[in-house]
Each structure stands twice: as C-alpha cells, then as structure tokens.
Amino acid sequence: MEYSVYISACSILLLSRSLSESLRQSVQDSTLFSQLCADEDFFENSVTVEWHEVFKESLESCGWSLYEQQEMSLAADGERFTLTNILLGVFGDHLSRAQKNCLDIASKLLAALPESTPLARIFRDHTVMKGQTHIKMQLGIVDKEGLLKVTTVLFETVEDVGANLIDHVFDPAQVQGGVKTGFVIARFNIKSYEENAENVVQWLGSQRQSHSGRLDQP
Numbered sequence: 001m002e003y004s005v006y007i008s009a010c011s012i013l014l015l016s017r018s019l020s021e022s023l024r025q026s027v028q029d030s031t032l033f034s035q036l037c038a039d040e041d042f043f044e045n046s047v048t049v050e051w052h053e054v055f056k057e058s059l060e061s062c063g064w065s066l067y068e069q070q071e072m073s074l075a076a077d078g079e080r081f082t083l084t085n086i087l088l089g090v091f092g093d094h095l096s097r098a099q100k101n102c103l104d105i106a107s108k109l110l111a112a113l114p115e116s117t118p119l120a121r122i123f124r125d126h127t128v129m130k131g132q133t134h135i136k137m138q139l140g141i142v143d144k145e146g147l148l149k150v151t152t153v154l155f156e157t158v159e160d161v162g163a164n165l166i167d168h169v170f171d172p173a174q175v176q177g178g179v180k181t182g183f184v185i186a187r188f189n190i191k192s193y194e195e196n197a198e199n200v201v202q203w204l205g206s207q208r209q210s211h212s213g214r215l216d217q218p
Contacts, residue, residue, distance in 0.1 A: 002098075003141065005106040005215040007119045009035045010126035011138035011150070012106050012215075014099075018144035026193055027142055031150075032212050033200045034058035035138070039126075049073075051136070052152055052182035062200060063193030064148065064186040068094075074179040080169045083127075083153060087139040090151040090181045095141070103139055109215050111166035119213050126211070128161055135161070135170075142188070152182040 003014035004024070008031055015024045038054040049071050056069060072090075084107045088100060095103070113120040127137050133156055140150035159174035172179075193200075201208070 001102055001105060001216070003102050003106075004218075005109060006212060007110065007123050007215050008032045008140075008212040009039075010123065010136050011035065011140050012103070012110060012123075013138075014102055014106055014141040016142060016144040019142070019146070023146070023188075023190065026190060026197065027146075027148075027188060028212060029197070029200055029204060029208060030059065030062035030064065030188070030193060031140065031148075032208070033062060033204055035126075036204070036207065036211070049154075049180050049182070051154060052180075055152070055182075056184060059184070059186055062196060063189045063191070065189060066184060066186045068185040069183065071180065071182045074181065078172055080171055082167065082169055083135070083137045084139065084166060086153045086179065086181065087137065087151045090153070090183050091139075091149065094149055094183075094185065099141055099143075103141060106215065107139075107166050111164055113215075115163045119215060122211055122213065124165055127165060133157060146188040146190075148184070148186045148188065150184050150186075153179060154181075155179040 002017055004017055006013045006028060008028060013031060015027060034055050037058040038051045041054050042051045052071055056066060060066060128135060135157060136154045138150055138152045140148060142148045156176040157170060157174045158176060159171055162168050
C-alpha cells in the first residue's frame, strides 16, 4: 500500500509514503493539534457542528489552506450503518478507487487490533465519550502532493457500543438529534506551519505519543 496508516486521537489517518519523514510528522502534529483544540473547547459536548468549525479553524492556524468544506446533518431514520460506511460516503467522488480501498484496508487493520492494545485504547477513548453516548470519528488521507481530504461524523446514541467499534452496526432509531458530518479538502503549506510549529509541538507535549501512533508496519 502506498500509504502509511496512523491512529491520531479519533482519526484513522493515511499519509503518502512519498512524503518525507519530517513532513509526515508535521502533518500528524498539526492534525492532532486541531482535533485536541476542538476537544478542549467542547469537552462537555464534542458531537456538535461547532466542534468541526474549531477543528477547521485550528487547521488553518497550522498552515492548512482550506479549498472545500461542508457540514451536513443526516436524518437518523434510514438503514443501520457503520462509522466507516458513513465516512466513506461523505467523501463522495473526491477519492479515487485506490484511495477508498486503502482507507477500507486501514479500517480493517484497526478492527483487527485487540481492544487492550495501546492504539485501540487511544482510538476508542477519543471516539466513544460520555459513557458511550457521544460518538466522533474521522477518516483522513494526505496524498503525495500534500492534499488532505478528511471526513468527520458526530452523533449521540443511547445504544451500547460493543468492543469492536469499527464493525459495530448502529441503529438509527437509537440516535439522538441526527447524524452530523463534515468534509474538508486542504493543502499543507509547510512554510506557514513552521511559523507556528514550535508552539504546536510545545502545546502537544507528550500527547504526540500518548494520543497517536502508527498502525501498520514501517
């Protein structure tokens, strides 16, 4: 596969192997920072559209130029769904078939992890919150040109979520207030990021290790 797979808080993040190691680290730091800033602002309710707004604003502060963005609310009255099915659907035609296959493979890698492993715990702790009622997840991919495409799903549910979050099939009848989604296409400007990189790394501190990690083999 031409992408390396990372877990970054609630995100499965694929980075092109063509990117330099230092650039991959900067992408990881900036996207993790953006998630955690939004989490900090909406600690009590991180499944609102406002969470996604802060995420986007934080991306821009880290040197990402947003080219396309959207938020949508989906009525929770349709068929049962998995998180990855929702997220891949939000991408629409913005992914190649090869990229969709890579994201599907990455999701299966995560689903296969024993729940006791550090990366599985990181992902679940950031995806399932407030006693299993708040659900938030992202799928992201950065190609060799430094173009980021990322989708987000956020909702509240009253059903119990099993250990295998990726394969869990959600009942729309148990969703409270509808399913909210977000989509962003952005390009990374490393020179702009470097102006703020020291502050980002300092703010993240040990969270760079405790909230993220590589899922596939180097």
